[in-house]
Amino acid sequence: VQDASPGGGAAVVHPAQVLSATTNDFIGWGVYKGEGAPGCPDNFNNHWRIYADSIISGVYSCQSNFGTVADNAANQTFQIDYEWCNIYSVFRWCLYWNGVLKGCIAIGGTTTDNVSGGSEEAPPAAPQQNLLVHYENMQYRKSTGGFVNWPIVGVCENDPPYWVDVDGVNIYWIRVR
Amino acid sequence: MSRRGLLASLGVGVVVAVGGLLSGAVSAIAPGCGEASAIDERDDSFTPWEGRFGYAPERPMQRVGQALDASRLHAAAPFADLTPEVELPLRAEYFVSVDDLDGNGIVEPAVIRYYSDSPWDSGTTFTEFIAAGGVILRIQAPAGMDAQYIADAVGTRATFVEIGPHLGALVHADPISSKGERPYYLTWSDGERDLQLIALAPAASVVNTARSPYCD
Numbered sequence: 001v002q003d004a005s006p007g008g009g010a011a012v013v014h015p016a017q018v019l020s021a022t023t024n025d026f027i028g029w030g031v032y033k034g035e036g037a038p039g040c041p042d043n044f045n046n047h048w049r050i051y052a053d054s055i056i057s058g059v060y061s062c063q064s065n066f067g068t069v070a071d072n073a074a075n076q077t078f079q080i081d082y083e084w085c086n087i088y089s090v091f092r093w094c095l096y097w098n099g100v101l102k103g104c105i106a107i108g109g110t111t112t113d114n115v116s117g118g119s120e121e122a123p124p125a126a127p128q129q130n131l132l133v134h135y136e137n138m139q140y141r142k143s144t145g146g147f148v149n150w151p152i153v154g155v156c157e158n159d160p161p162y163w164v165d166v167d168g169v170n171i172y173w174i175r176v177r
Numbered sequence: 178m179s180r181r182g183l184l185a186s187l188g189v190g191v192v193v194a195v196g197g198l199l200s201g202a203v204s205a206i207a208p209g210c211g212e213a214s215a216i217d218e219r220d221d222s223f224t225p226w227e228g229r230f231g232y233a234p235e236r237p238m239q240r241v242g243q244a245l246d247a248s249r250l251h252a253a254a255p256f257a258d259l260t261p262e263v264e265l266p267l268r269a270e271y272f273v274s275v276d277d278l279d280g281n282g283i284v285e286p287a288v289i290r291y292y293s294d295s296p297w298d299s300g301t302t303f304t305e306f307i308a309a310g311g312v313i314l315r316i317q318a319p320a321g322m323d324a325q326y327i328a329d330a331v332g333t334r335a336t337f338v339e340i341g342p343h344l345g346a347l348v349h350a351d352p353i354s355s356k357g358e359r360p361y362y363l364t365w366s367d368g369e370r371d372l373q374l375i376a377l378a379p380a381a382s383v384v385n386t387a388r389s390p391y392c393d
Contacts, residue, residue: 012230019233021241022273022287024303028231038224053230057362058350059331060224084280091280106330111275
């Protein structure tokens, strides 16, 4: 992707997103370049900045104090688990990057009937960023049982975002590399 | 017309500002059973629709659960025997048993009620339903999703209000579409159940509706 510049919008890739099955809340976990979102600063350089955004009780928030990923980095893993969060000593959605816990976020539900990966998008004002994203491994896990592969493994290269519906509920964990 | 029901005409009332019920978080407390006519919101900022990285997808809002008749619902969810005075017809009622917010391995079932002037359409999206004036009431077995839970998550965007003897967190949501509609979310727990009321309506009427089952 060309490095974004001021006025050039943003390129956003969120390999992992959970959507509450019973509320309209969500959490996104991924990387971006270019113009930031409210709460996430602009990122005009050759590294992707890791971010998390969410909605709970109708309030959008974005945070990006998790580090960066080089343009040529490979085998990056993004994972969201609903489990005990050691940072706050409560149950929360826990955000892992390459196996390291980076943050915990609350939303109004603990399960999702839809997990998203392979999404890539530019905010409405941004030009097409011509992204090509490959996902080598996309898995989810329910409240019982181990990780299973998604029914579709993603290569995505177009706006609008690419969604995968998983048949069923009680999805507690998703993991994307 | 109900005295406190949602969309009811606003009567005379005074919101009393009281501080200190919860550490550093309270700015406006309405009398627990009075009729609120205005809410002094703590933080009137919001995030515009444009420029966010992610959005909740436009999908049918009721994706899980069972539509139950009243008798079966009572047996499955006795905690849902609570009837705030919403001045719109109840169009759908779903029983859902998927969430385990407190992480104890036992799901807390929920009942989600949809009130609207229009007939129920299961394909309606959340945005369409709320923007058209629909009201959503979510009642679940207690699992810690109370006013403090919301305030911890959204900070000053939550204004504490009294819901009868209970504490509620009132949030003026960010726009739910590019058209800029901003509904209110009111979350509270009465110890027997956790509740959330969502409506594109004046803050005071949302609060009054929530108070209705607790006040004569």
